[in-house]
Amino acid sequence: MSLISRLLKANPSAQVSDMLTGYFVIPSAKGSFFSFFTRAIFSAGYTTVNVATTDYIDITTTGNAVNFGDSTLARRYASGCSSLTRGLFGGGYVSAYSNTIDYVTINTTGNAIDFGDLSVARFLMDAAFSSRTRGIFMSGADGASENVIDYVTIATTGNAIDFGDTTAKGVYSGGFSSPTRGVNGGGSLNGAGTNVIDYITIATTGNATDFGDLSVSRAETSGSSSSTRGLFSGGYGTAPSNVIDYITIATTGNATDFGDITTATATSFATSSEVRAVTAGGSTGVAVNVIEYMTIATTGNATDFGDLTNSRLGAGACSGAHGGLQ
Numbered sequence: 001m002s003l004i005s006r007l008l009k010a011n012p013s014a015q016v017s018d019m020l021t022g023y024f025v026i027p028s029a030k031g032s033f034f035s036f037f038t039r040a041i042f043s044a045g046y047t048t049v050n051v052a053t054t055d056y057i058d059i060t061t062t063g064n065a066v067n068f069g070d071s072t073l074a075r076r077y078a079s080g081c082s083s084l085t086r087g088l089f090g091g092g093y094v095s096a097y098s099n100t101i102d103y104v105t106i107n108t109t110g111n112a113i114d115f116g117d118l119s120v121a122r123f124l125m126d127a128a129f130s131s132r133t134r135g136i137f138m139s140g141a142d143g144a145s146e147n148v149i150d151y152v153t154i155a156t157t158g159n160a161i162d163f164g165d166t167t168a169k170g171v172y173s174g175g176f177s178s179p180t181r182g183v184n185g186g187g188s189l190n191g192a193g194t195n196v197i198d199y200i201t202i203a204t205t206g207n208a209t210d211f212g213d214l215s216v217s218r219a220e221t222s223g224s225s226s227s228t229r230g231l232f233s234g235g236y237g238t239a240p241s242n243v244i245d246y247i248t249i250a251t252t253g254n255a256t257d258f259g260d261i262t263t264a265t266a267t268s269f270a271t272s273s274e275v276r277a278v279t280a281g282g283s284t285g286v287a288v289n290v291i292e293y294m295t296i297a298t299t300g301n302a303t304d305f306g307d308l309t310n311s312r313l314g315a316g317a318c319s320g321a322h323g324g325l326q
Contacts, residue, residue, distance in 0.1 A: 086155070087103060131203065134153060136175075136202060176230040177249070183197060226326075261301075272319060
């Protein structure tokens with residue numbers, strides 16, 4: 001089905017003339033347009049070994065994930081960010097810390113392609129996020145915790161550039177964004193979970209600023225968002241956590257309890273549409289294949305969505321419809 005046909009099916013009021021005039025008006029209803037970009041991508045990760053497996057789902061439905069292709073590397077603890085059309089996955093651990101960034105075209109299937117390199121080879125930088133144009137990779141570890149923030153222009157290829165520093169050196173944090181602001185929360189500092197949330201303005205460069213605190217100190221949490229509200233799901237304090245917190249991204253202040261994920265899980269990976277957040281995989285002590293979802297504008301417990309193609313933790317996640325793209 002052509003793009004024009006799909007637009008008309010989604011919004012019959014769209015004005016499209018015959019091909020002779022070339023007259024074409026995209027529907028003004030944002031939801032109709034974005035419905036074509038609600039694919040989530042989950043790349044690589046760890047089962048009992050590193051894997052290159054890449055899966056996808058349609059966030060608006062429920063059901064099991066489908067194989068997309070393979071990452072350029074079998075790696076764990078890479079991080080994902082995306083524009084409307086392109087998904088990027090950076091860093092991770094292969095047999096050593098990796099600086100590799102690769103990319104996929106979200107609405108196709110196939111293997112990832114090399115994009116460039118991070119400024120510092122590292123893994124555990126779970127806080128990656130983006131606007132429509134710029135991708136951000138925050139913190140991580142290369143044998144010691146790093147406070148590095150890198151950025152790339154998603155539509156091009158090339159190496160990442162230094163953006164600034166996080167408020168503290170840490171790993172295993174969760175991240176998400178609005179179109180203007182990126183937020184990083186939780187993580188591990190000196191071997192203990194933290195409740196720190198900090199933020200940056202994506203279009204600028206500079207150091208992060210304190211935002212507030214999570215409701216529960218924890219590492220290995222995952223982040224997802226609409227354009228206004230961000231969720232931190234699961235994690236690890238003294239044991240795997242089922243806590244979901246939320247914040248209003250445009251303000252500052254402490255997180256508020258949202259509800260619970262179905263099973264206490266750490267090192268899961270998450271992304272979203274403007275309406276729905278999805279969290280997938282992770283570890284309860286062993287790798288799991290569970291995908292679940294939350295309606296971002298409400299509060300309440302997560303609901304089962306389906307299963308990954310294989311159980312794994314520490315994958316990168318992105319979508320063509322997350323809150324930073326609206």
